Amino acid sequence: MLWRKRTLMLMAIDVVLVNLAAFLSFYIRFEGSIPSEYTLTYYHSAWAATLIYLAVFYVFGLYKRLWQYASTGELLLIVFAATVGTAATVTVVYFLAPMRFPHSVAALLWFTTLFLIGASRFAWRIIQENVFTPHVPGSQRQVLVVGAGDAGVVAVRELKNRNYHEGRPVGFIDDDLKKQHLQLMGIPVLGTHKDIARVVKNHNIDEVVIAMPSASGEVIREIVQITEKTGVDLKILPGVYDLLSGKVDTKEIREVQVEDLLGREQVNVDLEQVAGYLAGETVFVTGGGGSIGSEICRQITRFNPGKIVILGHGENSIFDIEQELRTEHPGIEIATEIVDIKDREKIQLVFERYRPGVIFHAAAHKHVPLMEKNPEEALKNNIVGSFNLAEAADKVGVKIFVLISTDKAVNPTSVMGATKRVTEMIIQTMDKRSKTKFVAVRFGNVLGSRGSVIPTFKKQIKKGGPVTVTHPEMVRFFMTIPEASQLVIQAGAMAQGGEIFILDMGKPVKIVDLARDLIRLSGFEPDVDIPIKFTGMRPGEKLYEELLTAEEGTSATKHKRIFVAKPSPVETAKLEEIIHTIREQGTYLSKDEVVELLQTVIPTFRKQTAKAVANQ
Incomplete structure (x- = not known):
C-alpha cells in the first residue's frame, strides 16, 4: 500500500539522519578526531540511537503526518520525540558501552537529531510551497486582507492552498498601531481601515477579504461601506453563521452577507447536556x-x-x-x-x-x-x-x-x-x-x-x-x-x-x-x-x-x-x-369580538387601538 511505502521511505531517511547525528555529536565533541577508546562507545550509540529513535518516532506518530502542512504542532512533536529518544539512547549506552557516555555528546546528539529530523520534515512544506506552487507573476488578482491576526493568516493560507488561482495577497489592513509597517507571513501591514481607499488605489487592489471574526457588526458595516466606494470586489472569511449550519469550512472565503453585519458572537451549545435529553x-x-x-x-x-x-x-x-x-x-x-x-x-x-x-x-x-x-x-x-x-x-x-x-x-x-x-x-x-x-x-x-x-x-x-x-x-x-x-x-x-x-x-x-x-x-x-x-x-x-x-x-x-x-x-x-369560547364560536367571531376576548386575559391589549386597526 502507498502509506506503507511512504513509511518505509521515511524510516530509511531517518536511519541515515540518526546515524549522521550520532557521528556528528562525537565528531564535534572531539573536534574532528574520535579517540580510539571511544570508538566502541560511538558504535553502540549509533545502533542504539537508530533502533530507539525509529521506535520512538513511530510511537509518536511522526510517520503518519502530512508534512507539507507542518506547523508548530508538528515541530513540538519532533522536539518531544527527540528528547525521549535521546534519553533512552543515553540510558542504554550507559549500561552497554565500555566507556562513559560524555554529557556533551548527549546534548549534541539531541540537538543534531532535532535539527536533521526537523529540517527533513519541514523540507516537504518548503518544497510544496515553493516548487509545486510556483509564482506566476502578473496573472493573479491583487488581494488586500483586512485583519492581520489569526483569521488573516487563515485567509492568506487559503489563497496559497488554492495555488493563488483566486488572488495573491499583497498586504494587510489592521487597526492595531503596533502592527503597522511590520510583516506577517512576508506580507506587509499597509495601514488601518481608514487607509483602505488609499491602499486600494496605490497597490492596484482587485479584491478585499475581511478576516475579522470577532469584529462587531458596526465595524464590518463601516469596512463594507469604505470598500464599496473603491469599486473592488469584497469577500469575507466565514464566521459564526456559516459554521452554525455546518455548510462551510472555516477556511472557505465567500461573499459578504447581510448576516455578517449583525456581528454577534458564536453560539456555543452544551453538547453533553443537549445529547442527554434528546438521545x-x-x-x-x-x-x-x-x-x-x-x-x-x-x-x-x-x-x-x-x-x-x-x-x-x-x-x-x-x-x-x-x-x-x-x-x-x-x-x-x-x-x-x-x-x-x-x-x-x-x-x-x-x-x-x-x-x-x-x-x-x-x-x-x-x-x-x-x-x-x-x-x-x-x-x-x-x-x-x-x-x-x-x-x-x-x-x-x-x-x-x-x-x-x-x-x-x-x-x-x-x-x-x-x-x-x-x-x-x-x-x-x-x-x-x-x-x-x-x-x-x-x-x-x-x-x-x-x-x-x-x-x-x-x-x-x-x-x-x-x-x-x-x-x-x-x-x-x-x-x-x-x-x-x-x-x-x-x-x-x-x-x-x-x-x-x-x-x-x-x-x-x-x-x-x-x-x-x-x-x-x-x-x-x-x-x-x-x-x-x-x-x-x-x-x-x-x-x-x-x-x-x-x-x-x-x-x-x-x-x-x-x-x-x-x-x-x-x-x-x-x-x-x-379556549372554550374559541372552540365554540371561533370561526364566527368578529374582529371587535376577537379583541374583547383577548382583553379578558391581556388587559393591556387596548380595545380602542384594535378597533382603529380593524377599520383600516
Missing part, C-alpha cells in the same frame, strides 16, 4: 416544514434521537425536509404526519401512536398584517392548536414541551402577538398541573425565514426597486435560523418547567439600515441605483419590539445567551373560558 428519544417537531421547524429537525440529528416525527399542514414543505433528512441521515428513523394542530382528535391519535418524549412546537400563524385581517384564524391556530398539543402531551406523559414564542407577545399591539402571549400563558398553566416540563422560548425576527424582510428585500432589489420600508425609525431584533434553532434546543436542555426563556438577540437593528446594507451588498447604491420607499406602519405593527414586560424582569442561566423571565400571574379560569 434515544422520539422527538416531535410541529411546523416541521417551516424555516425554524425544519432547521430544528436538522440540528436534532446531531444528538442521536431515537426517532424524529415531523408534523405539519403543508405537504410540500414536509416532503422536502423529510427527503433531505433521509438522504443526509439514513441511520435516523424519520416519520411524517400531515396534520392540522386545530384537529384535536387527530392530534391525540398521533400522540398515542408515537408517544414522544420531547416536543418542539414551532407551528403558528406568524404574519402580523395577515392575522389582523384574519384574527379568528390566529385564535384557532395559535391558541386552540397549541392547547391541543399541550393537552395531548400531558396525557401521554411527554417529558419536555418547548414552545417557540416571539418578542411580539410582549405588550402586544397585534392580534398575532396577543395570541402568542396567550399561548405562553397556556404553557405556564399546564406546567403547574402536569408532570411534563412545559417551557417557552421567546425571540425576535429570524433572518431568511419565509416572509421575513431579507427575502422580500432581495426580490425588490432584483426587480430594480423600490425597496419598501414601513418607517425610517422602525427597529427589530434579528437572529439567523441556525442560531435561533440551536438556542431553542439548548433551552430545552435547561428546562425545569414553567420558564419563559429569553434569547439574547444582541442590539436591535434599524430596518432601513438593513435595507441599505443589502442594496450595497447587491452591488448598488441606495437611493441612487435602488430607491427606498417608506410605506407607513401596517396594522398591528410597533416601531420597536420588546423581549420583556415591565413585570417580568430576568434572571441569568448558566448559558450566557439565554435568560429566564420571571413568571407573571395567570388567571386559569379566564384562560379556560377563552
Whole structure:
C-alpha cells in the first residue's frame, strides 16, 4: 500500500539522519578526531540511537503526518520525540558501552537529531510551497486582507492552498498601531481601515477579504461601506453563521452577507447536556416544514434521537425536509404526519401512536398584517392548536414541551402577538398541573425565514426597486435560523418547567439600515441605483419590539445567551373560558369580538387601538 511505502521511505531517511547525528555529536565533541577508546562507545550509540529513535518516532506518530502542512504542532512533536529518544539512547549506552557516555555528546546528539529530523520534515512544506506552487507573476488578482491576526493568516493560507488561482495577497489592513509597517507571513501591514481607499488605489487592489471574526457588526458595516466606494470586489472569511449550519469550512472565503453585519458572537451549545435529553428519544417537531421547524429537525440529528416525527399542514414543505433528512441521515428513523394542530382528535391519535418524549412546537400563524385581517384564524391556530398539543402531551406523559414564542407577545399591539402571549400563558398553566416540563422560548425576527424582510428585500432589489420600508425609525431584533434553532434546543436542555426563556438577540437593528446594507451588498447604491420607499406602519405593527414586560424582569442561566423571565400571574379560569369560547364560536367571531376576548386575559391589549386597526 502507498502509506506503507511512504513509511518505509521515511524510516530509511531517518536511519541515515540518526546515524549522521550520532557521528556528528562525537565528531564535534572531539573536534574532528574520535579517540580510539571511544570508538566502541560511538558504535553502540549509533545502533542504539537508530533502533530507539525509529521506535520512538513511530510511537509518536511522526510517520503518519502530512508534512507539507507542518506547523508548530508538528515541530513540538519532533522536539518531544527527540528528547525521549535521546534519553533512552543515553540510558542504554550507559549500561552497554565500555566507556562513559560524555554529557556533551548527549546534548549534541539531541540537538543534531532535532535539527536533521526537523529540517527533513519541514523540507516537504518548503518544497510544496515553493516548487509545486510556483509564482506566476502578473496573472493573479491583487488581494488586500483586512485583519492581520489569526483569521488573516487563515485567509492568506487559503489563497496559497488554492495555488493563488483566486488572488495573491499583497498586504494587510489592521487597526492595531503596533502592527503597522511590520510583516506577517512576508506580507506587509499597509495601514488601518481608514487607509483602505488609499491602499486600494496605490497597490492596484482587485479584491478585499475581511478576516475579522470577532469584529462587531458596526465595524464590518463601516469596512463594507469604505470598500464599496473603491469599486473592488469584497469577500469575507466565514464566521459564526456559516459554521452554525455546518455548510462551510472555516477556511472557505465567500461573499459578504447581510448576516455578517449583525456581528454577534458564536453560539456555543452544551453538547453533553443537549445529547442527554434528546438521545434515544422520539422527538416531535410541529411546523416541521417551516424555516425554524425544519432547521430544528436538522440540528436534532446531531444528538442521536431515537426517532424524529415531523408534523405539519403543508405537504410540500414536509416532503422536502423529510427527503433531505433521509438522504443526509439514513441511520435516523424519520416519520411524517400531515396534520392540522386545530384537529384535536387527530392530534391525540398521533400522540398515542408515537408517544414522544420531547416536543418542539414551532407551528403558528406568524404574519402580523395577515392575522389582523384574519384574527379568528390566529385564535384557532395559535391558541386552540397549541392547547391541543399541550393537552395531548400531558396525557401521554411527554417529558419536555418547548414552545417557540416571539418578542411580539410582549405588550402586544397585534392580534398575532396577543395570541402568542396567550399561548405562553397556556404553557405556564399546564406546567403547574402536569408532570411534563412545559417551557417557552421567546425571540425576535429570524433572518431568511419565509416572509421575513431579507427575502422580500432581495426580490425588490432584483426587480430594480423600490425597496419598501414601513418607517425610517422602525427597529427589530434579528437572529439567523441556525442560531435561533440551536438556542431553542439548548433551552430545552435547561428546562425545569414553567420558564419563559429569553434569547439574547444582541442590539436591535434599524430596518432601513438593513435595507441599505443589502442594496450595497447587491452591488448598488441606495437611493441612487435602488430607491427606498417608506410605506407607513401596517396594522398591528410597533416601531420597536420588546423581549420583556415591565413585570417580568430576568434572571441569568448558566448559558450566557439565554435568560429566564420571571413568571407573571395567570388567571386559569379566564384562560379556560377563552379556549372554550374559541372552540365554540371561533370561526364566527368578529374582529371587535376577537379583541374583547383577548382583553379578558391581556388587559393591556387596548380595545380602542384594535378597533382603529380593524377599520383600516
